[in-house]
Amino acid sequence: MRNRRSVLLSAAALAGTAVAGRWAHANEEIRVGVLSPMTGPAARFGAIQQSTLALAVEDVNGAGGIRSLGGAKLRLIFGDTRGEADMGVTETERLITRERAHALIGAFQSGVGLPSSAVAERYEIPWLNFGTVDRITQRGFRYIFRPHANDTLKARALVEGIINLGAAHGGLKTGVILSENTEWGKSVADKQKTFLEQARVEIKLVEHYPYAAPDLTSMVVKARALRPDLVLANSYLGDALLITRLMGEYQLRPTVYAAGGGGHLQPDFVGGAGALAEGVICATAWDPAVGRKVPWIKEVNDRHVARNGVPITEDAACYYQCFQVLVDALERSKDLDPKKIRDAIAATDITDPNHKAMFVPCTRLSFDETGQNPTATAMVVQVQQGKLRLVHPAAAAEPDVTPIWPYGRKA
Amino acid sequence: MTDLLIQGALSGLLIGGVYGLIALGLNLVFGTMRVVNFAQGTLLMVAMFMAYWLHVLTGLHPYLTPLVTVPVLFGLGYAIQVVLITPLLAREKTREPMSVLLMTLGLALLLENLALLLFRGDYKTVQVNQTNAVWFLGDYIVSVSRFWALVALLATVAALWAFLTHTDLGRAIRAVGQDRQVARLLGINDRVIYNYAFGISTAVMGIAAATLVPFYYIHPGVGTSFLLKAFVIVVLGGLGSMPGAALGGLAVGVIEGVIGIWTQAAVAQILLFAVFIAMLFFRPAGLLGVERK
Numbered sequence: 001m002r003n004r005r006s007v008l009l010s011a012a013a014l015a016g017t018a019v020a021g022r023w024a025h026a027n028e029e030i031r032v033g034v035l036s037p038m039t040g041p042a043a044r045f046g047a048i049q050q051s052t053l054a055l056a057v058e059d060v061n062g063a064g065g066i067r068s069l070g071g072a073k074l075r076l077i078f079g080d081t082r083g084e085a086d087m088g089v090t091e092t093e094r095l096i097t098r099e100r101a102h103a104l105i106g107a108f109q110s111g112v113g114l115p116s117s118a119v120a121e122r123y124e125i126p127w128l129n130f131g132t133v134d135r136i137t138q139r140g141f142r143y144i145f146r147p148h149a150n151d152t153l154k155a156r157a158l159v160e161g162i163i164n165l166g167a168a169h170g171g172l173k174t175g176v177i178l179s180e181n182t183e184w185g186k187s188v189a190d191k192q193k194t195f196l197e198q199a200r201v202e203i204k205l206v207e208h209y210p211y212a213a214p215d216l217t218s219m220v221v222k223a224r225a226l227r228p229d230l231v232l233a234n235s236y237l238g239d240a241l242l243i244t245r246l247m248g249e250y251q252l253r254p255t256v257y258a259a260g261g262g263g264h265l266q267p268d269f270v271g272g273a274g275a276l277a278e279g280v281i282c283a284t285a286w287d288p289a290v291g292r293k294v295p296w297i298k299e300v301n302d303r304h305v306a307r308n309g310v311p312i313t314e315d316a317a318c319y320y321q322c323f324q325v326l327v328d329a330l331e332r333s334k335d336l337d338p339k340k341i342r343d344a345i346a347a348t349d350i351t352d353p354n355h356k357a358m359f360v361p362c363t364r365l366s367f368d369e370t371g372q373n374p375t376a377t378a379m380v381v382q383v384q385q386g387k388l389r390l391v392h393p394a395a396a397a398e399p400d401v402t403p404i405w406p407y408g409r410k411a
Numbered sequence: 412m413t414d415l416l417i418q419g420a421l422s423g424l425l426i427g428g429v430y431g432l433i434a435l436g437l438n439l440v441f442g443t444m445r446v447v448n449f450a451q452g453t454l455l456m457v458a459m460f461m462a463y464w465l466h467v468l469t470g471l472h473p474y475l476t477p478l479v480t481v482p483v484l485f486g487l488g489y490a491i492q493v494v495l496i497t498p499l500l501a502r503e504k505t506r507e508p509m510s511v512l513l514m515t516l517g518l519a520l521l522l523e524n525l526a527l528l529l530f531r532g533d534y535k536t537v538q539v540n541q542t543n544a545v546w547f548l549g550d551y552i553v554s555v556s557r558f559w560a561l562v563a564l565l566a567t568v569a570a571l572w573a574f575l576t577h578t579d580l581g582r583a584i585r586a587v588g589q590d591r592q593v594a595r596l597l598g599i600n601d602r603v604i605y606n607y608a609f610g611i612s613t614a615v616m617g618i619a620a621a622t623l624v625p626f627y628y629i630h631p632g633v634g635t636s637f638l639l640k641a642f643v644i645v646v647l648g649g650l651g652s653m654p655g656a657a658l659g660g661l662a663v664g665v666i667e668g669v670i671g672i673w674t675q676a677a678v679a680q681i682l683l684f685a686v687f688i689a690m691l692f693f694r695p696a697g698l699l700g701v702e703r704k
Contacts, residue, residue, distance in 0.1 A: 039527075040527065040532075041527065041532040041630075041631070041632060042532060043527070043531060043532055044531055044532055044533070181677055207675050207676065207677075208675070208677055209675070209676045209677060210676060210677050210680050212632070212635070212636050213636060213676060213680075214426070214429070214430070214627075214636050214637050214640060215422075215423075215426040215664075215667065216671075216676060217419070217422040217423070217426065217554075217668065217671075218419045218422065218423070218667065218668050218669075218670075218671025218672045218676060218679070219671060219675075219676050221415060221418050221419055221422065221672060222415065222419075222671070222672050225415050237534045237628075238534055238628050238630060238633075241534060241536060241628045242627070242628065245542070245543055245626060248543045249543055249544075249545050249552065249554050250545075250552055250554075251545075251552070268533055268534045268535075268536075269534075271536070272534060272535075272536035272628065273536075274538060276543070
């Protein structure tokens, strides 16, 4: 009896699919492929991306799914990139061809996102990207979108923040940039140098050091001899710890110790560098402190903390935003044809700060012809008593937080 | 500029202590077995995690952890040799032990991924009195934690040298390294000697780890970059030579320090690997190695 019913059901389902065409079945589940590092060195990031998206899906499905599609529910299908480009490409292929994903989100590391998103472009499946390297959206692709800040926008926000915070203290005249030598470090250092020079800060040294080097003493000694007002580092976690400790030992004490993001933002950095982390200024796309001014963002983050024990991270917040941009587009596309979804994403125009896609706040969420949100911005946080506090821009900054100036002064 | 170069050389000399310790371990295995142990860096990582947990769980100062880690690591190395390497060596005794080399690479990947599974990608650090502490030598800065790494290297190389030249077991290890057939004819059980050599080489990582933990970070991938450097050192100092490994370690540290000041750290890396290739080409026995026929 049970068997016969399930046979009948599948036959009906088959017939339904045949009638409705490849994508457009009314009550069909909407399949969202998510590329994340679930194993490997970056697995902890992937875990938080996954748990943050889980909240978003529950909220949307719980509120009745996509109304314009007859309340269709969304389902996440995860692909593990292991943080490796070739795995990212393979998993993207699988999500598109085997899982028949309607849209994709990912892939965290820019080095993974670059080749993987090219696969999505080839299959004409829309991809909402997390990964900051500018080039991801500058390859003439039509299906790749980035709602948050790229490296250029982030570098601009960081330099603006440093200059504004320093204006009251006599400003900065000289700086050095210490940057790791892979894709991210090279691309971001160039932009920071340009913006700093526009702000009349003389850059006396730009050094691209080898990633994960056993020792970087000579670089720190050399930087100290230049007596810079600003040390700006773009480092992954291990290097960030090593450089900061060396700066302590070799007494490199700039007025501002800033970082482009990466390792300096992570809890292990703040814990591991201890007192030397105090006052470090860092660019980030998102911080839980955003919730201090926007209650619904705080509510989402609180729920994440209650369930998983840790706050939402910068990258996971961007995944959340990507997902909500997709939800918004699905309501408007009224169709599951990836081409129609793509057109709906391209037509995104959100200004309401309480729209869920504004989880990563900006003045206006739309996409230019390259797929980048041109008005996306970043914010500046500072380590104070072992915690990251939002200090810039003024509109987002926490009201009761006074920036530590100069670096090394006790809060 | 001269001041900076001297500071660079001084700092390089100190970090060279750590490089030398890792190269010692690599060289001991290569010198006796003619096997390049690709797992050496990963065994260093294992030793660092042992030192870290000992410090965190029992409060033992990292510098005292070798009291525990050295015997345990000796046992681990001995066991790896008995269980994994000896059977492969026996199977390939008529040719170069190629599969042993691949096996050590496999072991490295296995241990690294196991560590990732157990400890995730977290970067752990330790804060002790020596962390971030410095002494002043005139205008120059001496990092206390790196200074002790240099002392540990000198002490270890002296102890190993004494052991290899003045004890029966030490002499047997050298004999096997020089010619395993002749050593066997003289009644030395080369298999047991290999076990000891691998055990000691792994145990030395306990000392290297103790010196690193106070100022470096602990992470499952931490061994890789040290291993690459150790290869350069071993070739520079002389394959199989203990003083050569120590001298090579210090030389690499100083070269890095000086070139890093003069140009950039990345250039120093390029230069080191150029030296590596040049040494293999023009003086394969290294600075202190003995030319083998």
